[in-house]
Amino acid sequence: MKESDPERISEAFREQGWDKSSDQYTRYLEEQINGKQVTLIAEVEGDFAGYANIVWQSDYPYFKKHHIPEIQDFNVLIKYRRRGIGTMLMNTCEEMIRERFDAAGLGVGLFRDYGEAQILYANRGYIPDGKGIYKNGEYLSYGQKVTVDDDLNLFFVKKLR
Template identity: 60%
Template sequence: MNIHIRALDERDPIIISQAFTEQGWDKPVELYLRYLEEQKQGTRVSLVAEADHQFAGYVNVLWHSHYPFFQDQGIPEINDFNVLIKYRRQGIGSMLMNRAEEVIKERSDVAGIGVGLFSDYGHAQILYAKRGYVPDGQGIYDGHGHKYLRYGDPLVVNDDVALYLTKSLT
């Protein structure tokens, strides 16, 4: 299989959205149009993986994370990392992560990433640990409520609740 990593371009939003719709995920075209605009503005780098010229996955680098600890520390964030189910376990995710880390290393010695807490994120949790990402020590963050969780806080576990990790790139 020939795998190629490149920057998101104008033809991608519809292709990506349709590919995720086909596997039952709601990823609207507007999301990728926003990514494309933010990439043009220089606030995001969106990387696309193709396997034998077919869309296989993507990852983003946010130069200014929305996560408070990364904002305060100036840590770029690897964000919204997805590989289509049919392309998983073939090295595509690792190639995307390698390239994202290379992009970050051009500006920072540290990369950050958030990971969900429930089983849907199990493969990502394992991948990040194997790649050397460790918890940032800030605890669990609720992105929807914009707060760090404390003992006894009520919680609805969803995609907005994450543990954030960092990795030294030196």
């Protein structure tokens, strides 16, 4: 990610009808500068097409305890999907993580909007970490009522070496 990226990323998502503030990407840039994460940007003929973050020390308890970096906020613009861009981003994330760690982790939402991502991760060999559903800092229990939203996740791990 470069300094010019936050606004152009936000604008690209706005054109798609998604509200993603440039502040979010400015924060990603700051975290990259501080060495906390890397944000990989995909382009098609110079146009922004997607991105993924590698967070070197995840806040997710299982990943933190086991020193598993987390691939977060993986997004490809709708108009660029089904062109191998997501695969390229995931390959690059995994290669970068493999240089320093034995495994990669990620979380995925549980409703239909995440269906393609769920399939992609399973096909790439990611398996559930066995801890169950996680939301807002806690593992959920039987009978617990929650709102289904982007914060309701199941986490997966893939051994890289």
